[in-house]
Amino acid sequence: xxxxxxxxxxxxxxxxxxxxxxxxxxxxxxxxxxxxxxxxxxxxxxxxxxxxxxxxxxxxxxxxxxxxxxxxxxxxxxxxxxxxxxxxxxxxxxxxxxxxxxxxxxxxxxxxxxxxxxxxxxxxxxxxxxxxxxxxxxxxxxxxxxxxxxxxxxxxxxxxxxxxxxxxxxxxxxxxxxxxxxxxxxxxxxxxxxxxxxxxxxxxxxxxxxxxxxxxxxxxxxxxxxxxxxxxxxxxxxxxxxxxxxxxxxxxxxxxxxxxxxxxxxxxxxxxxxxxxxxxxxxxxxxxxxxxxxxxxxxxxxxxxxxxxxxxx
Numbered sequence: 001x002x003x004x005x006x007x008x009x010x011x012x013x014x015x016x017x018x019x020x021x022x023x024x025x026x027x028x029x030x031x032x033x034x035x036x037x038x039x040x041x042x043x044x045x046x047x048x049x050x051x052x053x054x055x056x057x058x059x060x061x062x063x064x065x066x067x068x069x070x071x072x073x074x075x076x077x078x079x080x081x082x083x084x085x086x087x088x089x090x091x092x093x094x095x096x097x098x099x100x101x102x103x104x105x106x107x108x109x110x111x112x113x114x115x116x117x118x119x120x121x122x123x124x125x126x127x128x129x130x131x132x133x134x135x136x137x138x139x140x141x142x143x144x145x146x147x148x149x150x151x152x153x154x155x156x157x158x159x160x161x162x163x164x165x166x167x168x169x170x171x172x173x174x175x176x177x178x179x180x181x182x183x184x185x186x187x188x189x190x191x192x193x194x195x196x197x198x199x200x201x202x203x204x205x206x207x208x209x210x211x212x213x214x215x216x217x218x219x220x221x222x223x224x225x226x227x228x229x230x231x232x233x234x235x236x237x238x239x240x241x242x243x244x245x246x247x248x249x250x251x252x253x254x255x256x257x258x259x260x261x262x263x264x265x266x267x268x269x270x271x272x273x274x275x276x277x278x279x280x281x282x283x284x285x286x287x288x289x290x291x292x293x294x295x296x297x298x299x300x301x302x303x304x305x306x307x308x309x310x311x312x313x
Contacts, residue, residue: 008168008169008170009095009169009170009171009173009188010094010095011092011093011094011095011098011173012092012093012094012095012098012173012174012175012180012185012188013090013091013092013093013173013174013175014085014091014092014093014174014175014177014178014179014180015091015174015175015176015177015178015268016085016086016091016178017086017178017268024086024087025086027086028083028086028087031079031082031083031086031276032083034079034276034277034280035075035079035080035083035276035280037280038071038072038075038079038276038279038280039072041068041280041282041283041284042068042069042071042072042279042282042283043068043072044283044297045064045065045068045283045286045287045293046065046068046069048293048296048297049061049062049064049065049068049296050065051296052296052299054292054296055292055293055296057139059122059126059133059134059137059138059139059142060119060122060123060126061292061293062139062142063115063118063119063122063142063146064119064286066115066146067112067115067116067119067282068282068283070108070111070112070115071112071278071279071282071283072279073104073108074105074108074109074112074275074279075275075276075279075280077101077104077105077108077179078101078105078178078179078275078276079275079276081093081101081179082178082179082276085178093175093180095169097180098175098180098185099161099164099165099180101179101180102160102161102164102180102181102182102185103157103158103160103161104157105157105179105180105181106153106156106157106160106161106182106204107153107154107156107157108153109153109253110152110153110156110157110207111149111150111152111153111154112149112153112249113153113207113208113211113249113250113253114148114149114152114153114211115146115149116211116215116242116245116246116249116250117211117214117215118145118146118149119242120214120215120218120219120242120246121145121218122137123218123219123222123239123242124218124221124222125137127222127226127235127239128221128222128225128226156203156204156207159203160182160200160203160204163196163199163200164182164185164186167186167189167190167191167193167196168189168190168191169188169189169190170190171188171190172188173188174188175188176267177267177268177271178268178271178272179271179275181256181271182200182204182257183256183257183267184267186200197260200257201257201258201259201260204253204257204258205254205257205258205259206258208250208253208254208257208258209254209258211250212246212250212254215242215246215250216246219239219242219243222235222239223235223236241285241286241290244285245278245281245282245285245286248273248274248277248278248281249274249278252270252271252273252274252278253274255270256270256271
């Protein structure tokens, strides 16, 4: 194979969702609402945590603020391009832009997986070792764990990107999705990709599956260690939001990355769930049942001079 064949394909055509303008116009409004809601919800959490001394000094909310930032980054990697393509008939993306999107998607996505694992450890320490919680989960350790999450995402994404860019692309250029991701992109390579697929499944699939197992195991250990019924109910209430986020994020990721890279028609809908929907839902899940966050938001809202409408109990 000629070394220059990787330069033959200079742009990819994204499949999108539909070729009917009326459907795409409706989808544009829907996804724009999701994206704006993602920004409002996550920015509100970051501002609330940063402006409230009690929340800012708590390891749990420090990690939650970082999760909100990752959600913003994750959604921004794909959604703006999706919105632009819904108004564009061609839906083209340059080769370099495609690779960049793939890199940042896996960079931020893997960092979020690692951070969710750190948050599960934080809950374990808070519930099982409450007297030592502030000592163990010091601000220094939290910063190290957050930095390690980002570094882990960077290493993971670098491996994925290098494996992808080493493949020759010289034929079809239609990516069967609304963004550039490893499974649909490497299917277009003019080479046998079996070994590459195996390496990538071992990388992405192993990270998503093992992180999910660790998370579920940690919550199971928490419930087993708590003997009293009242304590177990309190732990369930505390961990319920984390379990919802974990399931919504890891379920689709495991479905996409922990299997051979055969493309299914349902992949687009699954991709929408963890690329667009989950970053929007995370702020709602973490705040609706959290009295401390709602109280801090009420104070922040009060400083703005606007009335806060109290919810009925």
